Amino acid sequence: MIQLTNVTKVYGKSAHPSVDRLNLSVPEGCVYGFLGPNGAGKTTTIRMITGALKLTEGTITVGGVDITRDPIGAKMQIGFVPDSQDMYDKLTGWEYLNFMADIFGVDAKTRKERADRYLETFELTKAAGDRIQSYSRGMKQKISVIGALIHEPPVWILDEPMVGLDPRAAFILKEEMKARAQAGATVFFSTHVLEVAEKLCDRVGIISKGRLLAEGTPEDLLNRTGDHSLEEVFLEMTEKDAEATDEK
Amino acid sequence: MKNYWILTRLMLKNTLASMNPMAQGEDDGKKKGGKGRALLLIILMLYGVGFMIWFEIQIYNATAAMQNPLLLPGLAILLGMMLTLVLGLFQGLSELYQGKDAPFLAVLPVTSRQAFAARLTSLYVSETAINAMILFPAFILYAIKSGKALPTVLTAIPVWLLLAIIPLSIVALLSALLMRLAFFSRHRETVVMILSFGIAIGYSIFITRFNSRSNEDPNAYFNAFLNNGLVDNFARIFPPAGWAAKAFAGNVGMLLLLLGVSAACAAAVIALVGPSYIEQALSTGESTVTAKSSKSDADMRTGTLFRALHRLEWRRVLRTPAWLFNGLAGVVMYPLMLGIGVISGFSSAPEGSQLPDLMKIIPSPCYIICFGGLLMAMGSMVNPVVSTAVSREGGCWPFALALPVRQQDRFTAKLIVGIEISTLCSTLIAIVAWVLTRVNPLILLCALVFTLMINIAVSAVSLWHDATHPHFRWANETEAIKKNFNQVFGMLYWLAAIALCCIPLFFWLDKPVLLMAAMIAIAAAEMALGLWLLYRTANRMNMMEE
Numbered sequence: 001m002i003q004l005t006n007v008t009k010v011y012g013k014s015a016h017p018s019v020d021r022l023n024l025s026v027p028e029g030c031v032y033g034f035l036g037p038n039g040a041g042k043t044t045t046i047r048m049i050t051g052a053l054k055l056t057e058g059t060i061t062v063g064g065v066d067i068t069r070d071p072i073g074a075k076m077q078i079g080f081v082p083d084s085q086d087m088y089d090k091l092t093g094w095e096y097l098n099f100m101a102d103i104f105g106v107d108a109k110t111r112k113e114r115a116d117r118y119l120e121t122f123e124l125t126k127a128a129g130d131r132i133q134s135y136s137r138g139m140k141q142k143i144s145v146i147g148a149l150i151h152e153p154p155v156w157i158l159d160e161p162m163v164g165l166d167p168r169a170a171f172i173l174k175e176e177m178k179a180r181a182q183a184g185a186t187v188f189f190s191t192h193v194l195e196v197a198e199k200l201c202d203r204v205g206i207i208s209k210g211r212l213l214a215e216g217t218p219e220d221l222l223n224r225t226g227d228h229s230l231e232e233v234f235l236e237m238t239e240k241d242a243e244a245t246d247e248k
Numbered sequence: 249m250k251n252y253w254i255l256t257r258l259m260l261k262n263t264l265a266s267m268n269p270m271a272q273g274e275d276d277g278k279k280k281g282g283k284g285r286a287l288l289l290i291i292l293m294l295y296g297v298g299f300m301i302w303f304e305i306q307i308y309n310a311t312a313a314m315q316n317p318l319l320l321p322g323l324a325i326l327l328g329m330m331l332t333l334v335l336g337l338f339q340g341l342s343e344l345y346q347g348k349d350a351p352f353l354a355v356l357p358v359t360s361r362q363a364f365a366a367r368l369t370s371l372y373v374s375e376t377a378i379n380a381m382i383l384f385p386a387f388i389l390y391a392i393k394s395g396k397a398l399p400t401v402l403t404a405i406p407v408w409l410l411l412a413i414i415p416l417s418i419v420a421l422l423s424a425l426l427m428r429l430a431f432f433s434r435h436r437e438t439v440v441m442i443l444s445f446g447i448a449i450g451y452s453i454f455i456t457r458f459n460s461r462s463n464e465d466p467n468a469y470f471n472a473f474l475n476n477g478l479v480d481n482f483a484r485i486f487p488p489a490g491w492a493a494k495a496f497a498g499n500v501g502m503l504l505l506l507l508g509v510s511a512a513c514a515a516a517v518i519a520l521v522g523p524s525y526i527e528q529a530l531s532t533g534e535s536t537v538t539a540k541s542s543k544s545d546a547d548m549r550t551g552t553l554f555r556a557l558h559r560l561e562w563r564r565v566l567r568t569p570a571w572l573f574n575g576l577a578g579v580v581m582y583p584l585m586l587g588i589g590v591i592s593g594f595s596s597a598p599e600g601s602q603l604p605d606l607m608k609i610i611p612s613p614c615y616i617i618c619f620g621g622l623l624m625a626m627g628s629m630v631n632p633v634v635s636t637a638v639s640r641e642g643g644c645w646p647f648a649l650a651l652p653v654r655q656q657d658r659f660t661a662k663l664i665v666g667i668e669i670s671t672l673c674s675t676l677i678a679i680v681a682w683v684l685t686r687v688n689p690l691i692l693l694c695a696l697v698f699t700l701m702i703n704i705a706v707s708a709v710s711l712w713h714d715a716t717h718p719h720f721r722w723a724n725e726t727e728a729i730k731k732n733f734n735q736v737f738g739m740l741y742w743l744a745a746i747a748l749c750c751i752p753l754f755f756w757l758d759k760p761v762l763l764m765a766a767m768i769a770i771a772a773a774e775m776a777l778g779l780w781l782l783y784r785t786a787n788r789m790n791m792m793e794e
Contacts, residue, residue, distance in 0.1 A: 047646060047650075050649075050650035051649065051650060052646045052647075052649035052650045053646075053649075071652075072652045072653075072654065075650065075651065075652035076652045078650070078652075080647070080650045082646060082647045082650070084643050084646070084647070085643075086642060086643025086644050086647070087644060087647065088560060088564065088644060090563055090564050090567040090568055091560070091563060094548065095563070097548075098548050098549070098556075099556050099559075099560055101548070101550070102550065102551050102552070102553060102555070102556035103553060103556055103651050103652065103653060104652065105553075107550065108548060108549070108550045111548055111550070112548050115548065131567070
């Protein structure tokens with residue numbers, strides 16, 4: 001599971017925190033959607049959870065391991081799919097997967113079996129011998145997803161995973177996310193596609209200006225606000241937050 | 249024509265912006281030492297220009313005493329043209345064909361010829377700026393000392409402006425030929441690399457053989473060169489340099505010839521290479537490794553964490569043409585050029601003054617270890633791979649930090665690759681030195697151990713600097729290494745390491761054993777300091793960004 005307690009991030013000498021006393025608890029077997037407008041603090045939060053960014057205050061534990069105190073132990077439990085298309089694209093698909101397997105200490109037999117399986121699932125087997133630099137955006141996203149799954153992590157974190165994927169690939173990814181959660185893993189992802197969040201997530205959190213505005217199951221949020229869709233909930237909450245900030 | 253100007257302006261602005269030391273280090277909105285970099289750049293420029301002026305004054309005084317004051321500007325002209333021709337081949341390849349903007353150019357409503365002309369102009373401007381630093385001190389000195397200020401200005405400006413055109417046209421043509429030859433290869437980058445090294449080395453051998461054939465007695469040759477053979481010698485080495493030298497001396501006919509040939513060369517290369525330029529630049533970015541029908545066991549061989557990181561570093565350097573050219577070119581070229589230069593220098597020396605004979609009069613092998621070691625340590629000066637190792641991660645850095653890898657392990661992999669490259673250069677120098685001098689290999693091995701200490705020290709400090717002041721926001725792979733100010737810091741650290749090792753020379757020059765012991769002790773201390781600095785930072789970084 002992922003646990004964030006009073007997590008705050010202030011960049012440099014900025015007066016405004018990018019993430020402000022954030023508390024979150026994502027249990028095992030849950031698909032958690034992290035929603036928010038551009039610049040809300042989603043990627044900053046994800047970078048702190050994955051141990052790429054120092055926390056200014058607070059604590060984060062991944063599978064019970066404190067990311068600050070034992071970063072290696074915490075990171076070993078994470079499979080991370082970044083939002084950026086920047087990756088080690090001079091490697092071939094095979095070499096990239098082998099690199100990830102080496103980093104996470106996956107034995108030879110298991111890595112072959114998993115690589116074959118996921119490459120077939122994501123329909124990338126034929127391109128695996130090519131350098132990643134020759135891949136399309138969607139193919140890069142797929143190899144990144146497979147790289148994050150090669151050690152079948154108990155915690156899977158995806159930053160804007162649907163970007164660049166065609167409908168079929170997006171469907172396969174959503175099915176995989178559900179399957180991972182059903183197998184007991186924690187799946188945490190950020191997205192702008194609210195329909196995806198509404199259909200896929202067990203719980204969602206809405207963040208704006210670094211603060212958590214609302215959190216719960218999609219049904220909870222709809223009942224709480226009386227809205228008909230997650231999109232309406234999202235727009236209402238973020239607009240209210242923007243107005244409150246303007247008044248201040 | 250309008251499109252050509254717009255593109256040229258854009259490319260020049262981009263080049264200037266990427267070279268701006270104030271802008272480097274602005275990652276995540278934080279300015280890191282921009283003012284410090286700018287100050288350092290100014291100091292370095294003042295130092296460089298100051299050194300050049302001092303050096304040229306010495307040459308002018310020597311040549312003026314021999315009644316040949318035109319030698320200095322002539323040498324500067326030759327140097328400018330040669331640098332553009334030889335070094336321009338590597339720069340031309342990476343600037344013309346290895347930028348990431350080919351897809352951007354391809355969709356613009358401009359012709360391939362306009363895009364090529366704009367790129368060539370941008371390259372011309374940067375080469376002409378470099379030439380200004382070489383030519384102007386010599387021209388100004390000549391104008392002052394000879395009292396011919398106005399005629400000098402009238403000839404110097406057009407010569408300066410025309411100087412880079414012919415060599416650049418040759419470079420552009422050769423680059424296009426290389427890319428075309430390599431197009432059908434599965435290992436395109438390697439083919440281009442080998443061919444371009446071959447051209448540069450072949451040209452160097454041609455020049456040295458040509459010169460050494462022209463005169464059997466080097467002293468007579470040198471006197472002839474100084475007193476009456478100046479322009480002819482230039483013309484023999486590279487005819488346009490001869491025309492430029494004569495044009496500078498006031499020969500209007502030669503100036504017109506230089507102008508005409510320059511214009512013809514530029515027009516010809518634009519007409520020949522221009523139409524297929526974008527297509528070729530696009531093909532360079534394509535993957536050169538084709539899909540395998542099935543994977544082999546080697547594809548999924550298990551390895552340790554260090555091996556995975558080490559292999560990743562090497563693969564990225566070897567498969568990124570811009571990093572391969574700029575990172576390994578000097579490492580391979582420097583020993584070879586050194587060898588060719590020394591061979592040509594001694595090839596016509598009289599019996600008894602050949603290098604192996606000269607080595608016999610050195611009183612102690614300790615001197616060979618000390619000075620040979622310092623010479624071989626040049627390997628870490630010409631190695632920008634380690635001083636840009638963290639910056640070259642670029643947008644991959646946040647992902648790299650999310651991996652369960654200790655910063656120490658990551659830095660060790662980068663450091664080892666840097667040391668391997670520097671030591672490759674040092675070893676090549678040692679081999680060249682052995683071939684030339686036939687010194688006992690054990691002595692050379694000892695010198696190599698001394699060099700290794702310096703290489704480790706310089707690599708560790710350079711990597712520490714890049715880790716603490718990374719430049720992640722580069723637009724293309726060439727910028728990541730070539731326009732990264734951290735590689736200048738790498739050279740400065742090398743200079744500092746060598747300077748410190750030279751301190752014992754002032755005290756114990758006549759006591760070889762003591763001198764060697766002191767120099768090795770200093771190198772060991774530098775190595776320990778460098779490693780301590782690097783790993784202390786790695787511990788503090790705790791794998792996370794601030």
